[in-house]
Amino acid sequence: MIPVCGLDELVPGEPRTFVVDGAQVALFRMADDSVRALNAICPHMAGPLTDGQYDQKVVVCPLHQYAFSLDTGECTTPEIPAVTCYSTQVIDGKVVVGV
Numbered sequence: 001m002i003p004v005c006g007l008d009e010l011v012p013g014e015p016r017t018f019v020v021d022g023a024q025v026a027l028f029r030m031a032d033d034s035v036r037a038l039n040a041i042c043p044h045m046a047g048p049l050t051d052g053q054y055d056q057k058v059v060v061c062p063l064h065q066y067a068f069s070l071d072t073g074e075c076t077t078p079e080i081p082a083v084t085c086y087s088t089q090v091i092d093g094k095v096v097v098g099v
Helices: none
Strands: 003-008 015-019 023-029 035-039 058-060 065-069 085-091 094-098
Touching: 003 015, 003 023, 058 094
Parallel strands: none
Antiparallel strands: 003 094, 015 023, 023 035, 035 085, 058 065, 085 094
16 A cells, blocks of 8 residues: 555545556545545546546546446446556545555
């Protein structure tokens, strides 16, 4: 697990991208202060997932509206590959990501 940022650096509704162990990782702070982490780049045409809309279940790529599960990284459109989903924890106010 790699410390990435403080929980207070993430605002619900405003995902952010961080480089974690060489990978671009999108962090999504949820309403309950849990954090989800996915690869930040859509596999379809490299759309920035942090620019997409998200809710408690999915993030939608802003380029072509493909939706990816925040829990698994799976795309709701079967022909689009999943993005990597990373484990996260909030420990003493710090967000740590498993890569």
